Amino acid sequence: MARYRGPVPEALILGGTGAIGTEVARRLLTDGWKVTVTGRDAAHLDAPLLELGVQFRAVDRADRKAIAAAVGRGVDLLLDCICFTAADAETILPLLPLVASPVMISSKAVYIDTQGRHSNSDEPAFFKRPIREDQPTLPPGGSWPKDSSEGYGRHKVAAERILLESGAPVSVLRPSKVHGRRARPPREWVFVKRALDRRPCVLLARRGRGVDQPSSAANLAALVQLAAETPAPRVLNAADPDAPDALQISRVVAAHLGHRWEEVLLPDGAAPQLGDHPWNRRFPIVLDMSAAELLGYRPVGDYASTVAEELGWLTDLARSGPGLLESQGSYFSRYLDYEAEDRFLGQGAV
């Protein structure tokens, strides 16, 4: 049985208006917690959370004083969804004695294979088996920007180490590809849009066999709550119980939207602008979840059941106008090149 500081456990979620924060807030509020989420813009808060009683504070991640004020005299859970660098970790370090269970969201991007390749490398990483938490990681820090493919994982490692070496009971969670309500980017949009546009075919590179394991925000929320209840310094993978390939993902989306399309499974070596999708991996990326399971983690559901939340949200967004999805246009344009597809299909390819 978890012991909290007061009769009502309290959580503070830094960067809490994204997919992970939204789902953790929803889970904890439903379970009777008091939850405050931070962000820069209250308009980004998921409206249903307000009905559940969430509190919002405008706090910039670089503002030490504002974060300290939000922690106040202490919280049971401090979930940091926007800890990307050593400097970010150092910002919260002095506050850790006031927190019963600090949880930092890291990433599977920290892992390297035997050749030093990682999930964002130009050369595809090859992991022989599902990746465990003791897999070697990138070296910490360096001069690459935190949002570059080489810098992202390195800066995450630097942040992880500072928190893990603090002596505080910090849980570092390493998700894979996050899906859920308010996901950024909501990757399934590549198939949702096609289904809403009633496209007659879906083209899939590498015959749709690419695997890059999903991590539902709902499953992450279950793991965050478990970490809150059992504080200890640790690193845990955080992924869905299954690892569907892109063909299976496309079928889940099409079935959800009641659409049928012809599957055009392109061979390796097809033109790169055809059939590309966010799970287009040469070698599968799958996380070993046994450490979390040993701790008592039970996922809320598999990919097909948990992704329904994001699919419903995306469908509603599409019906209410471009809005949020338009701001993600640059991410999606390479996956939604209908003209190139139509030219290919018009050549009698199917």
Ligand SMILES: NC(=O)c1ccc[n+]([C@@H]2O[C@H](COP(=O)([O-])OP(=O)(O)OC[C@H]3O[C@@H](n4cnc5c(N)ncnc54)[C@H](OP(=O)(O)O)[C@@H]3O)[C@@H](O)[C@H]2O)c1
């Ligand atoms: N997405 C993935 O597939 C994936 C995979 C692995 C790991 N992760 C990790 O997951 C975390 C992101 O979680 P998420 O996807 O739930 O979040 P998200 O959608 O990226 O949202 C980030 C949240 O932080 C706020 N925010 C961003 N920059 C801020 C700043 N400078 N100061 C204050 N607030 C700021 C945003 O709201 P405002 O814009 O209103 O400020 C929003 O609430 C990151 O640590 C990332 O490394 C993500």
